[in-house]
Amino acid sequence: MVKEIEKAGLPVVHVASILPISKTVGANRIVPGKAIPHPLGNPELSEEEEKKLRRKIVGKSLEALRNDIPEQTVFEW
Amino acid sequence: MAELKIAHYLNQFFGQVGDEDEADLPPQQKDGPVGPGEALDNALGERAEIVKTIITGDGYFNENKARAREKIKEFLQESDVDMIVAGPAFNAGRYGMACGGVAEIAAELDLPFVGGIYPENPGYDMYKKFGYFIETGDSVGSMRKGIADIAEFIADYIDADGSPGTPEEAGYLPRGIRKNFFREERGARRAVDMLVKKIKGEEFETEYPMPSFDRVDPQPAVPDLGEALVAVVTTGGIVPKGNPDKIEASSASKFGKYKLNGVQDLTSEEFETAHGGYDPVYANEDPDRVLPIDVMRDLEEEGEIGELHEYYYATVGNGTSVANAKAFGKEIGEELVRDGVQAVILTST
Numbered sequence: 254m255v256k257e258i259e260k261a262g263l264p265v266v267h268v269a270s271i272l273p274i275s276k277t278v279g280a281n282r283i284v285p286g287k288a289i290p291h292p293l294g295n296p297e298l299s300e301e302e303e304k305k306l307r308r309k310i311v312g313k314s315l316e317a318l319r320n321d322i323p324e325q326t327v328f329e330w
Numbered sequence: 331m332a333e334l335k336i337a338h339y340l341n342q343f344f345g346q347v348g349d350e351d352e353a354d355l356p357p358q359q360k361d362g363p364v365g366p367g368e369a370l371d372n373a374l375g376e377r378a379e380i381v382k383t384i385i386t387g388d389g390y391f392n393e394n395k396a397r398a399r400e401k402i403k404e405f406l407q408e409s410d411v412d413m414i415v416a417g418p419a420f421n422a423g424r425y426g427m428a429c430g431g432v433a434e435i436a437a438e439l440d441l442p443f444v445g446g447i448y449p450e451n452p453g454y455d456m457y458k459k460f461g462y463f464i465e466t467g468d469s470v471g472s473m474r475k476g477i478a479d480i481a482e483f484i485a486d487y488i489d490a491d492g493s494p495g496t497p498e499e500a501g502y503l504p505r506g507i508r509k510n511f512f513r514e515e516r517g518a519r520r521a522v523d524m525l526v527k528k529i530k531g532e533e534f535e536t537e538y539p540m541p542s543f544d545r546v547d548p549q550p551a552v553p554d555l556g557e558a559l560v561a562v563v564t565t566g567g568i569v570p571k572g573n574p575d576k577i578e579a580s581s582a583s584k585f586g587k588y589k590l591n592g593v594q595d596l597t598s599e600e601f602e603t604a605h606g607g608y609d610p611v612y613a614n615e616d617p618d619r620v621l622p623i624d625v626m627r628d629l630e631e632e633g634e635i636g637e638l639h640e641y642y643y644a645t646v647g648n649g650t651s652v653a654n655a656k657a658f659g660k661e662i663g664e665e666l667v668r669d670g671v672q673a674v675i676l677t678s679t
Binding site: 258263264268269271275277278279286289290293294303310318321322323324325 | 548552612613615620628635660664673677
């Protein structure tokens, strides 16, 4: 789906829990998710800490969108 | 005395009746081999002989499938044959489809079938499970080799008592039939051996080839994210509570488009996950953990992004067929472009 949206002309970031899948299928801008059941969260943290984490991951996604990339790039956080 | 009696199926051209002008020829039968059948009969020597040739126009077969099948089946039932051979059809589509149809008839009559075909011929993929298709080139230029290969396969088939073995061993195109068998060494051993070879940079053969995926050129960066309209999409199945569009928990056949209506934060009262492939507890407790609306709203307010798109899109990425995923992505992409969206964050579980 990510590739089709990009084909339509939009930069896309894939926040993906399973990195190898995203890489193999060929997403260009990739941000690792925290875990499969909660890619943008962590139930072990307090609500406040969790929101900070979510913000960090989304922040990385925005960084990916702000950058031109020559090829598939994983934006680690 | 030949071991095997064969009925050979040919189209109107190879059956030497005519060309495109005779494409509407209804099924005919002749005793003995015709055209390429003669070469095949020779190549088979004493092992087998072509006792009958069935000829049908390519147009007729494909446009009158039921009648053609009935007639051909009749011809075969009247004859005393042990095997049916068809083609080679090379890359001729209608001919390949006809040969495939004949393979299906052979299977109904419990007769072994051998055909010659070019792998891209649609007749191969559609009918491969009904018989043995031997690979040929794409045109009549490869006739001689095709006939030789078919003859060789038939001889081996007779020797193997009708159980030729795997496609690689016996030289036929894969039929898509799964046959369980025991290997000598256990899987863990074979996997480790393969891995060691890979690490050493040595050659190894995979037991299961992976599909290859195409690549898309990365779109340029968003020039000014602080002014941009950004949309979120998820395959994690976050939908309004009650899953109004009934998106399936697995093998989703659709995606949903939902208006955020100014929602600042996803809650368990109003949203849920429809995804059946991960433990839903955390996503149901706080759907922002999969679709980060709360943070997107903060960033919108702070001017990090221009605006969060009023719609989000969701589907379930659990066993979703590649074809469906592609179609969803295409439609969603087109809509987003139409709505002036400039960047997308897509979350997956």
